[in-house]
Structure formats: C-alpha cells, structure tokens
Amino acid sequence: MQRIGVFVCHCGSNIAATVDVAKVAEMALMEPGVVHAEDYQYMCSEAGQAKIAEAVHEKNLTGVVVCSCSPRMHEATFRKAAERAGLNPYMVEIANIREHCSWIHKDMEEATKKAVILMRAAVAKVNLNTPLKEGESRVTKRALVIGGGIAGIQTALDIADAGYEVDIVEKTPSIGGRMSQLDKTFPTLDCSACILTPKMVEAAAHEKITIYTYSEVEKVSGFVGEFTVDIRKKARHVDMDKCTGCGVCQEKCPSKKAPSEFNRGLNKRSAIYTPFAQAIPNVPVIDCDNCIKFKTGKCGICAKVCQAGAIDYEQQDEILTEKYGAIVVATGFDTINLEKYDEYAYSQSPDVITSLELERVMNAAGPTHGHLERLSDGKAPKEMVFIQCVGSRCSDDRGKSYCSKICCMYTAKHAMLIRDKYPDVNVTVFYIDVRTPGKNFDEFYRRAVEQYGVNYIKGQVGKVIPQPDGKLLVQASDLLDNQQILKEADMVVLATAIEPNPDVRKIATMLTASIDTNNFLTEAHAKLRPVESPTAGIFLSGVCQGPKDIPETVAQAGAAAVKAVGLLAKDKLMTNPCTAHADELLCNGCSTCENVCPYGAITYEEKEVNDHGIREVRRIANVNNALCQGCGACTVACPSGAMDLKGFSNRQIIAEVDAICR
Amino acid sequence: MSIEKKEFRPKIVAFCCNWCSYAGADLAGSSRLGYPADVKIIRVPCSCRVNPMFILRAFEKGADGVIMCGCHPGDCHYSTGNYYARRRMTLLFSMLDYIGVENGRTRVEWVSAAEGVKFSDTMNEFVEKIYSLGENVRLGDLRCRS
Amino acid sequence: MGSEKKQAEMIREISGVNPLKCMKCGKCSATCPSFNEMDIKPHQFVSYVINEDIESLVNSKSLWKCLSCFACVERCPRDVKPGKLIDAARQLVVRQKGQDYLSADEIPELLDPELPQQLLVSAFRRYRR
Numbered sequence: 001m002q003r004i005g006v007f008v009c010h011c012g013s014n015i016a017a018t019v020d021v022a023k024v025a026e027m028a029l030m031e032p033g034v035v036h037a038e039d040y041q042y043m044c045s046e047a048g049q050a051k052i053a054e055a056v057h058e059k060n061l062t063g064v065v066v067c068s069c070s071p072r073m074h075e076a077t078f079r080k081a082a083e084r085a086g087l088n089p090y091m092v093e094i095a096n097i098r099e100h101c102s103w104i105h106k107d108m109e110e111a112t113k114k115a116v117i118l119m120r121a122a123v124a125k126v127n128l129n130t131p132l133k134e135g136e137s138r139v140t141k142r143a144l145v146i147g148g149g150i151a152g153i154q155t156a157l158d159i160a161d162a163g164y165e166v167d168i169v170e171k172t173p174s175i176g177g178r179m180s181q182l183d184k185t186f187p188t189l190d191c192s193a194c195i196l197t198p199k200m201v202e203a204a205a206h207e208k209i210t211i212y213t214y215s216e217v218e219k220v221s222g223f224v225g226e227f228t229v230d231i232r233k234k235a236r237h238v239d240m241d242k243c244t245g246c247g248v249c250q251e252k253c254p255s256k257k258a259p260s261e262f263n264r265g266l267n268k269r270s271a272i273y274t275p276f277a278q279a280i281p282n283v284p285v286i287d288c289d290n291c292i293k294f295k296t297g298k299c300g301i302c303a304k305v306c307q308a309g310a311i312d313y314e315q316q317d318e319i320l321t322e323k324y325g326a327i328v329v330a331t332g333f334d335t336i337n338l339e340k341y342d343e344y345a346y347s348q349s350p351d352v353i354t355s356l357e358l359e360r361v362m363n364a365a366g367p368t369h370g371h372l373e374r375l376s377d378g379k380a381p382k383e384m385v386f387i388q389c390v391g392s393r394c395s396d397d398r399g400k401s402y403c404s405k406i407c408c409m410y411t412a413k414h415a416m417l418i419r420d421k422y423p424d425v426n427v428t429v430f431y432i433d434v435r436t437p438g439k440n441f442d443e444f445y446r447r448a449v450e451q452y453g454v455n456y457i458k459g460q461v462g463k464v465i466p467q468p469d470g471k472l473l474v475q476a477s478d479l480l481d482n483q484q485i486l487k488e489a490d491m492v493v494l495a496t497a498i499e500p501n502p503d504v505r506k507i508a509t510m511l512t513a514s515i516d517t518n519n520f521l522t523e524a525h526a527k528l529r530p531v532e533s534p535t536a537g538i539f540l541s542g543v544c545q546g547p548k549d550i551p552e553t554v555a556q557a558g559a560a561a562v563k564a565v566g567l568l569a570k571d572k573l574m575t576n577p578c579t580a581h582a583d584e585l586l587c588n589g590c591s592t593c594e595n596v597c598p599y600g601a602i603t604y605e606e607k608e609v610n611d612h613g614i615r616e617v618r619r620i621a622n623v624n625n626a627l628c629q630g631c632g633a634c635t636v637a638c639p640s641g642a643m644d645l646k647g648f649s650n651r652q653i654i655a656e657v658d659a660i661c662r
Numbered sequence: 663m664s665i666e667k668k669e670f671r672p673k674i675v676a677f678c679c680n681w682c683s684y685a686g687a688d689l690a691g692s693s694r695l696g697y698p699a700d701v702k703i704i705r706v707p708c709s710c711r712v713n714p715m716f717i718l719r720a721f722e723k724g725a726d727g728v729i730m731c732g733c734h735p736g737d738c739h740y741s742t743g744n745y746y747a748r749r750r751m752t753l754l755f756s757m758l759d760y761i762g763v764e765n766g767r768t769r770v771e772w773v774s775a776a777e778g779v780k781f782s783d784t785m786n787e788f789v790e791k792i793y794s795l796g797e798n799v800r801l802g803d804l805r806c807r808s
Numbered sequence: 809m810g811s812e813k814k815q816a817e818m819i820r821e822i823s824g825v826n827p828l829k830c831m832k833c834g835k836c837s838a839t840c841p842s843f844n845e846m847d848i849k850p851h852q853f854v855s856y857v858i859n860e861d862i863e864s865l866v867n868s869k870s871l872w873k874c875l876s877c878f879a880c881v882e883r884c885p886r887d888v889k890p891g892k893l894i895d896a897a898r899q900l901v902v903r904q905k906g907q908d909y910l911s912a913d914e915i916p917e918l919l920d921p922e923l924p925q926q927l928l929v930s931a932f933r934r935y936r937r
Contacts, residue, residue: 070684070688070691071705072680072684072685072688073688096688096703096705098691099687099688099690099691099692100687100688100691100703101691101699103691103692103694104690104691104694104695104696104697104782105696105699106696107699110699111699113699114699114702117702118702121702121704343839343883389833389885393831393833393885393886394885394886395829395885395886395887396884396885396886396887398885399885432831432832432833432834458834459833459834459837459838460833460834460835460838460885461835461838462835462836462837462838462839462840462879462883463838463839463879463883475838475839476834476838477834477835477836477837477838477843477849477851478834479832479834479837479851482849484837484838484840484843484844485838514741514742522741534739534740534741578707596746598740598741598742598743629740630707631707631708631710631711631739631740631743632706632707632708632710632711632743633708633710633711633740633742633743633746635711635713636710636711636712636713636714636746636750637746645707645711648706648707648711650713650715650716653704653706653711653713653716654715654716654719656704657675657704657716657719657720657723657725658719658723660673660675660702660704660720660725661673661675661720661723661724661725662723
C-alpha cells in the first residue's frame with residue numbers, strides 16, 4: 001500500500017475563492033492510502049515545496065498528489081521537489097483544480113465537489129504509480145547528411161566546424177546539387193558557381209567531412225544517437241585514388257549520345273563523364289547503359305588513353321556500414337513532369353523550355369555557351385514569353401497545390417538578365433500574382449519592371465500553339481484590360497513547379513520520418529520546431545521540408561546543423577521513461593504493435609520465457625525505450641493486452657475512470 | 663440510506679490528449695470560459711492511448727456520457743495517433759449505439775491548444791445533450807448503483 | 809434577390825462546382841475560343857455566381873455564345889470549370905422556360921397507345937407543373 005500525501009494549493013484566491021480547499025484536504029484523508037493532507041497558500045513557492053519535503057520525511061510518503069494548477073504548468077516543479085526529498089519524481093501526480101475547476105465554476109459547493117473528485121482520481125492513480133527511471137543511451141559523435149546540394153554542404157560545413165565528423169552521401173557523381181545548375185542568383189545577381197564552388201571545395205577539403213558521391217543510403221536501423229546506416233557506393237568504374245581528373249577519357253570516348261543530366265538533357269555527354277567542369281570529386285564515372293564496352297564488350301578506349309590506369313571495368317558496388325548519432329535529410333527538389341500540361345506545347349516545341357533549362361541556356365558552360373538562342377534553329381529570339389505558376393497552385397491532379405515560392409523571383413531575374421544583355425528582346429511575363437516576400441525582393445521585381453521595361457501582364461496563358469514558321473502563338477488573357485491576347489513569341493519559358501526529390505519517400509520510410517501528401521518531410525512543429533522531424537535524431541534541411549530559396553535554405557541548413565550539434569554534444573541521452581512495454585507472457589507475437597508504431601520503436605525478438613514453469617522460446621515484442629515517445633498507439637492495438645504504457649497504464653487510467661464515476 | 667428522488671446530475675468523462683486538447687481545456691480555464699462541473703477530464707498522452715475498454719468501463723461504472731478530444735487530424739504530436747483513435751472510436755461508437763448507448767452519449771472532438779472557446783462550447787453542448795438524453799441505463803454494472 | 813440566391817445555389821448544385829475555389833488566374837478566358845463574342849468573359853462567370861447576380865448572367869450574350877468546348881474545364885487549375893457554371897445557368901433557363909408545361913389533367917388526351925410508358929413518365933418528370 002502506498003503512503004500518499006495530498007497537498008491542496010490555494011493559489012492565492014485563484015483556487016480558494018471557489019473551492020473549499022480545507023474541505024478537499026479533509027476529504028483526502030478518507031481516501032485509501034492517504035496518510036497526510038494539508039492545504040497551503042502557494043504550493044509552488046519555496047515554502048510550499050518545503051512542506052512536501054517535510055511530509056515526505058516525516059510521514060515516510062511513497063506518493064504525492066498536488067491539487068493545484070495544470071500539470072502543464074508545475075508538474076515539473078513538484079516532481080523536482082519530490083526528487084530532492086528522495087522520492088521518485090514519477091510518484092507525483094497533479095489534480096488540476098484551477099484551470100479545470102476553480103476558474104470555470106462559480107458555485108462554491110459544486111466546484112468543491114468537483115475538486116474532491118479530481119483529487120480522488122489523482123489519488124487513485126498514484127496508488128498504482130510505480131517509480132520510473134529515465135533511460136540512458138549513447139551518442140555516436142558523427143552525423144550523416146543525405147544530399148550534397150547547397151543545403152547538405154552548408155549543414156555539413158556547420159557541423160564540421162563545430163568539431164564533429166560528418167559524412168555526406170550524394171546520389172549523383174558530384175556534390176553541388178541544383179544550385180550548381182543555376183546561372184545567376186536573385187536578388188543580387190551573383191554568379192551561382194562563383195559562390196557555390198568555394199563552399200564545395202571547402203567541404204571537400206575539410207578534415208572532418210567525408211563525401212560519398214555516386215552513393216545512396218541503402219538501409220537505416222537504430223535510433224537517435226545510434227543510427228546504423230548502410231551506404232551503397234555505386235561502382236564508378238574509375239579508381240578514385242588513381243584518377244588525376246585530366247579529362248582525356250571523356251574527350252576520347254566514342255559514345256557521345258547520352259543526354260546530359262546536368263544540362264537538363266539539352267545536349268549530349270560522353271558515356272564516361274563528370275557532370276560539370278567544377279565537379280567535386282573531379283573523377284568521372286562510366287554510365288554503363290551508354291558505354292560501348294559494357295554493351296558490346298568491344299571498346300575500352302578510355303582504359304587505353306588513361307595514363308594513370310584508373311579505369312576499372314570490373315569494379316563492383318560496395319556497401320559501407322557506418323554509425324551515426326544524427327541524420328540530416330537534405331534531398332532537395334526537382335521540377336515536375338510537364339507531360340500532363342500539353343497546352344503549353346512543351347513536348348511539341350524545343351523552344352518551349354522550363355526555367356531550369358533556361359538557366360543552362362544562359363550559362364556560359366551550358367549547351368549554347370551562354371548565348372540566348374532558340375534551341376530549334378539557333379536563332380536569337382526577339383520576343384520572349386514567361387509563364388508563371390505552371391503546375392503550382394493547382395487543385396487538380398495535374399499539378400501541385402502549393403506555391404513553389406521561388407518562381408516569381410527567378411522569373412524576374414531571367415527577365416532582367418535578358419533585358420540587360422539583349423536590350424532588343426521584348427520580354428513579357430504572364431502572372432497570376434507576383435509574390436515577393438523577402439528582403440529586397442519586391443524592389444528587385446520593381447526594378448525589372450521600371451528599370452528594365454519587362455512587360456508584366458496579369459493573366460494566365462491558356463495555350464501555346466507552335467506555328468508552321470517556327471514561331472509560337474501564345475494565347476493568354478489580360479485580366480486587368482479584360483482582353484484576350486494573341487502574342488507571337490520566339491521562345492516560351494515555363495516557371496515549372498518544383499517537387500521534392502522523388503527518392504525522398506524511400507528515404508523517409510527508411511528513417512521512419514513522416515512525410516506529407518506532397519512528399520515534403522514533416523517538421524516536428526510547424527512553427528516552433530521547423531528543422532526537426534518528429535522522429536528523434538532526424539533533421540531537415542532545404543527544400544525537402546518545403547519550397548525555399550537559397551538564402552532560406554542556407555539559414556535552415558545552419559539551423560539543422562545546430563540542432564544536430566546540440567544532439568552530438570551530449571554524452572548520453574536521457575529518454576522519456578513513460579514508454580510502452582510488453583508483458584512477455586501475454587504477447588503472442590502478432591506484430592500488430594509493430595505496424596502501428598509511428599517511430600519504428602518496436603521490434604520482435606526470439607526470447608526464452610518462463611510461462612508458469614514451462615520454459616520456451618517465443619517471438620516477443622521488444623520496445624526500444626530510446627525510440628518510444630510514449631503515445632500509446634500500440635497499447636490499444638495489442639489484441640492480447642500485452643502492451644502497456646508506463647505512467648499511463650491501463651490500470652491507472654481505469655482507476656481514474658472509476659474514481660470519477662464513483 | 664434514504665431513498666429520495668435526486669436531481670439528475672450526469673457523470674461525464676472527458677479524455678483529453680496532453681498536447682492539444684488538455685492544453686485547450688487549460689486555455690478555456692485561464693480564459694474563464696465556463697462549462698458544467700459534470701465534466702471531469704482525464705489526461706492521456708495521445709487520443710490513441712484511449713482504449714475502448716476505458717470508455718466501456720466508464721459506462722459500466724455509471725457514466726452518462728464520454729467525450730474524447732484530440733489534436734486536429736494532421737496535427738497529432740505523434741503524427742498519426744489521432745487517426746488511429748478516429749477509426750477505433752467510429753467502430754466503438756456504432757457498436758455502442760447498437761447495444762443501446764445512444765450516439766449522443768459518445769463524441770469525438772478535435773480541439774487544438776488554441777481553441778479554448780471551442781473546448782468550452784463543445785462541453786456545454788455535450789452536457790446539454792446528455793441532460794436531454796437523461797441517465798444512461800445501458801451497460802451499467804448494477805452493483806454500482808446505490 | 810431571394811430567388812437569385814436560390815438560383816445561384818442551383819447553379820452550384822447542377823454544376824457541382826465550388827466557385828470559391830477560383831484563384832482568378834484567368835486561364836479560362838485565355839483559352840476560350842469565343843472570348844471576343846462574349847460580353848461577360850469566362851473568368852467573370854465565377855464572380856457573378858458568387859455575387860448571386862444570376863439575372864445578368866442569364867441575360868448575357870455569353871450564355872449562348874459559349875461553345876461548350878470545355879477547354880476551360882480541361883485547363884482550369886483549380887477545378888472551378890467556368891464552362892460547367894455557364895452550362896448550369898443554361899439548364900436553369902431551360903428548366904424555367906419549361907415550367908408549367910404539363911399538368912396531370914392534360915395527360916389523358918396526350919395518351920397514345922403506341923407511346924412507350926417510359927417516355928411518358930420521363931416527359932412528366934421533366935415538364936410537370
């Protein structure tokens with residue numbers, strides 16, 4: 001039997017004005033297990049807490065009930081007070097007689113009655129409380145960053161600068177990501193490569209950073225502080241240590257028919273290639289699908305011309321297994337597939353391009369060497385039309401329901417750059433709304449209109465019709481003039497919606513990180529914890545969490561790094577003791593709990609149990625206390641009633657129900 | 663023990679999840695938004711912790727109404743808990759209705775931590791409904807009745 | 809106005825369209841082949857229904873100029889489908905014009921033994937008073 005002390009707080013007059021606190025204390029003494037009851041002005045004060053300690057010592061209390069304000073307010077205070085007095089902190093329960101009683105009821109008799117019932121429920125619960133102990137788990141002082149774009153690079157640099165080891169896993173042959181494909185960046189028009197490459201070099205040279213390019217995360221197990229990750233290093237067929245990056249192999253490669261991923265398929269590359277000149281590492285890979293040697297067995301020119309002898313056709317994929325304390329997801333984005341938008345004639349005319357393709361066209365290293373020209377006939381355009389919100393803000397199944405956020409600004413940037421470099425080209429932008437919330441963003445957009453004479457028309461484009469003479473007829477509306485416009489253009493640029501990298505769903509499943517219907521990773525709290533996943537130890541960086549531009553991505557990358565460092569800096573983690581646990585005699589090994597657990601905290605293991613003298617090996621649910629957050633989903637799902645939640649056990653809640661209905 | 667006809671005061675059990683609805687109830691309190699004293703709140707970590715057994719137990723012990731409050735769909739602190747709760751309660755409530763515990767006696771409501779007004783309005787409405795339905799005679803353990 | 813409110817309600821019901829979903833992008837007007845023939849432009853249909861000004865919509869040239877090509881329905885990014893709205897307005901007119909066309913008393917003299925019963929029932933459904 002417990003020895004319980006009940007402490008009723010007056011909270012000045014907040015409680016005492018409507019609840020007869022002395023009566024509550026008096027009634028408490030009639031409850032089973034209660035050996036001490038008193039009321040006091042302010043239980044949360046030093047003196048009030050001293051009263052708890054005193055009673056614990058004098059009356060040898062094993063449990064404490066404080067009838068006071070909401071547990072969300074002072075549960076921690078009273079638990080600490082009890083702990084100082086030598087009691088297990090989880091032997092303290094609060095009866096909320098302020099927010100749930102004195103403040104909402106006016107009649108003293110009624111409020112007192114209710115307060116007594118709430119006190120009874122708390123006493124009934126404490127009677128069944130057991131001392132709980134916070135668990136401890138180790139922290140591996142190493143972080144994994146998935147994705148090597150600007151978000152991943154920045155996160156890795158920040159973590160590494162704080163003194164921790166970081167690994168970057170990048171799927172493509174080079175780090176750099178989307179930002180490396182951009183020509184200029186808004187709103188200051190810096191050259192993208194000029195500001196990105198130093199960061200890439202810094203990351204590659206950093207002694208704390210290891211970069212695995214052309215690699216993918218294959219399997220993740222473990223939990224916060226102790227993740228075990230399998231990384232597949234895909235066969236490059238080029239020895240990273242021997243290759244000098246001279247580039248002769250790429251020049252001599254006879255197969256030059258593969259569309260260049262880096263240039264968005266606008267031109268071709270060789271079968272052995274580095275995505276772009278500044279690639280890091282500057283080591284090519286062989287694309288086996290296009291390599292003549294791999295397809296027919298006859299070629300091997302690259303091996304012949306390589307003076308370093310780095311080509312290795314026999315190389316196999318390699319699986320690395322590493323341990324990490326924290327994982328940052330920075331998987332970035334891609335533009336949506338425009339297949340369903342045939343009204344814009346994207347697949348019919350090479351002169352209808354996406355904005356990302358225009359970035360490559362404008363770039364000196366791009367397919368046109370930086371000359372603005374039509375991809376069909378190489379002629380310089382005279383009329384350019386930009387269409388905004390292609391696939392964004394759609395409620396149908398063709399596009400995305402969200403605003404892609406960056407398009408208004410990059411369209412203004414493109415329009416401005418074109419007008420600056422080619423003043424004789426007319427630029428028309430069809431927009432629905434121009435959204436420029438950002439520092440110096442609206443000024444930038446106004447500059448495009450006022451200084452560069454870009455023609456902005458409010459109204460969406462209905463159709464782009466390729467003409468026999470190669471021109472494009474753009475049919476649009478001008479909502480402010482209430483006119484329908486037919487405009488001949490030489491090039492049409494589509495501000496295509498962005499979507500999270502399609503691989504992110506696979507990665508989220510491996511990490512048990514939650515993901516929304518648009519494939520964006522969900523943050524732990526939309527406002528207060530925007531860079532953390534609800535799954536402990538997983539952090540979010542960049543567009544994988546939601547559309548954002550470069551400055552925001554870099555800011556979020558830094559925030560994610562700080563959160564990861566905050567975790568890595570700990571020697572050990574204290575875990576919430578209110579976790580689920582399975583009664584091994586009742587568990588029938590059905591896996592129902594494993595399926596409902598949102599954290600992947602439940603695994604099954606073969607365990608020898610002693611069932612009333614019969615020793616046998618059974619398949620039994622095992623809860624990982626470091627992963628379990630204590631939601632209790634499994635406790636209800638369990639068909640045999642084997643699962644229970646510490647601190648909120650079935651018996652405790654039923655005791656509360658009974659006390660209330662008594 | 664005197665046998666006199668007492669005025670009907672319902673017993674109502676409210677299960678509130680710790681993260682949204684319990685905080686919503688706290689907000690109703692600190693905003694002084696009143697609701698009848700017949701409602702007693704039990705704090706659970708998440709609406710998915712509410713075992714149908716608890717609700718049956720409440721009716722067995724003489725409760726006249728049971729209401730469960732959780733975070734709004736999509737806002738669950740544990741990401742998916744309230745979806746489980748919603749499915750369980752849909753089944754439980756239709757079964758309870760079938761065995762004579764009217765649908766009006768059971769309710770699920772999503773109340774966020776910012777919805778003090780909604781919490782108190784919901785409770786007022788629910789209690790009124792229970793008053794109109796009267797005492798619950800089904801499921802009760804006769805040994806509990808005095 | 810009361811009846812117009814009801815008419816707006818009916819247009820919503822017949823078309824199955826929620827005009828409040830419109831984000832005023834103008835893609836419907838951009839894509840409409842009979843735009844120049846219309847006095848009320850396709851993107852404006854929505855606001856007429858929202859403002860419950862059905863009288864103007866029903867009396868507009870646009871009502872009968874719409875080709876029902878459904879280009880706007882196909883391309884509307886917000887599932888608002890102005891073409892469906894105007895089609896619903898037309899149905900409203902047709903239904904009104906057809907009011908009290910047929911009463912139960914008139915049926916015996918219209919009866920023809922050759923007439924399929926099904927046709928009679930459906931005619932009565934459509935044209936009953």
